[in-house]
Amino acid sequence: MQMEKYMTHCTKMFKKLFEELEGCDEEQKRKIKEMNETIDGMNKEEFKSILTEEIFNKISKMIEDKKMSMENAILLLKHIGYCKALENVYVLCFERSSLYKRFKEMIIEEEKKKEEKNEMFLADLCECYISLSYDYPPEFLYICVTCLLKVALKKEGDEEAQKEAEIALLALSKAGYYEIRQELFLKEIKEIIKCHQENHNLTRLAYLSAWDFLFFRLSNERSLEEVITKELHFAREARRELEELMKCMDWTRKEDRGKEAKDILIIKGWLHLIICNILSSKLWNEELVGLIRSIIQLLRSMKNRFRDIRIQCVFSLRCLVVNKACSVEHLLKGGAIDVILEEIRQPTLDDKIVNESLLFFMNVSEKLKEEKNDEMEEAKEKELKKKVFEKMEEEGYEDTITSFNRTLSSLKEQYSNGLSLNISDHLLM
Template identity: 55%
Template sequence: MISEEEQKKEGKNEKLLADLCECCIMLHVGFQVSPKKVTSVGVHHLLKVVLKKEESEETQEEVERAFLALKNIAMWVKIDKELHLSEIKEIIKYHQKHRNLTHLAYQYAWEFLIHRFYSNESLEIIIVNELHFGKEAARKLEELRKNVDWTRKEDERGKETKEVLVITGWMKTIKSYFDSCKLWNEEYVELIGSVVQIYRTAKDNYEEIRYWCVFSLRNAAGNGFVPVDDLLKSGAVGCVLEDIRKPTLIDEITHHSLTFFENISRRLKEKTYNEMEEAKRKELKRKVLEKIEEEGYEEIIISLHERLNTLKRKYFYGDELSLNISDYSVNI
């Protein structure tokens, strides 16, 4: 049907083409069109939709659906860096000035860009220095946090608001970015602080958001380009300490929490040959040690020792948990 409509010399139904491309992408498991065809035709028609700037409810819904399809195609088809990059930059910059997109559409736009970052690291210069992802994501999380009733009762669980779904989407995007980022500035310290704030607000009633917060912080701790000092200053260390102190632990979240501290411990043990840098490392170790001693961290880790083998076998994310309790400890 897409091919037939495409071949018309005049009178093409652009609305129909966009709808068909959305369906084709969202049901990609069973389609017979090659990824290359979907990329060249589908992305082209969907970008026509997302470039619309009218703020009517109907247009906003169309744009949101088109962005949902775009961010999905970016997950399973490699898209060249330059392909439609200028359009996505224009859309994000226009929204930053005019706030014309829905919460979901804006998050999907960033996800479309972040997924492409995996196949082309040079995109990070644009993401960080030109579009200011760290600052924008922090601003959006704070805006959304204020619009959610965080006192949700037990019998109300499952009745998710759109804001909660958007926060979850942002956390997944942030987790993906922290996994591979190499550029770092003060905006990202603010972003980690926002993740910590979301965690502390959501930890009692929103388990999925809690999970993605801890997962994001675990990825940041494992990334050698994210300074450990920033994880301490932004509250990330204290946040994960809070999580493993909870009386009811969830295995998968506990796995991420332990990996966070395993990463912190490993990085603080890495000696340097520069005297000034080595002095900074020792001072940082002292600060982290003081923080975790305040929270009774050593007793918590020892109490979790029997669960390490179970967690190691149950969850695997490319790096296995150590069974050596000292690998989670920080010593001067």
């Protein structure tokens, strides 16, 4: 009840400050900073409630009537766009507002300028436009991508430059699956990623966002797989980031049921990219074994908390089984089989995790049969099966799986996926 009162207070405070914005420039700037702090105190639902067509129309009218300076409008809109992108809030109201049309016109006007072009102002406009909307006509997308990559390419390590790079890259990461020509982004995004690998000049969120932008391009540019895997070493970098984040987290604290800590959002972001990489990649390298171990370490750190992250961890390990380039031997070496056995034998089980765990072992069983059909060396095949069976027997796997016999149909009905109702399909024959 107390939390609900606080949330209501945030909304009222934001609206009150917004209604009082028509003052002198400095007083207006102070109120906007207070509004931005109020936004930071909102949870996701509360934040969504203030994103309305009416708000954006009022800001546009205030700019037109010279009751709000463009500088102050950008101060407010950049923060709203940043929070919208960070929290993955999906609302279609900016595109319907007069402010959307105003921003498009200003971007075109500023881009046409030659000597007197204000690159910083154009970057601010592009950041607001990309992070607040979902409609990106190609000509605007190309202008924004080129402009924001320039901001992110600045190599200064001071806090202000890092924040600007973070805002630019986070905005870029929200450009979705829109097709962008390689010559507009590849050289620059590679330089941004490589520079951070050498100098650590980006924030954690900025670095994740750079990878996010690159992965979105993968659906249209399959040649990027080689760049991602071998040149930029995604698996190695994802492992390092997860391990660094785990060191920073206080796993003993209670979960924040309001606005999640930024580190938790970043962990979820890396896991999402890891899953995308596993599902799309046809290339295998030993760096993935290290990444498997980091995912396992993260899963064990949860201790029945942060349900969404635990489900992502188990799902990512199941995706590895399905990946053609990954073998059962890789799963054994990385410890994936051990940790899923641990999960499925927990005294208190989450249905979604049980479902993913059962699918994991069903897929392992299928993979062993596939590898046999691929004419694996007979001695190697026997040795591998022996290792797997011994591990399963030691952990009482068969009895555990049999105990789920009655729950298979309800899980199948609940999740409507490829879970077999035949218990023998989950056993390793």
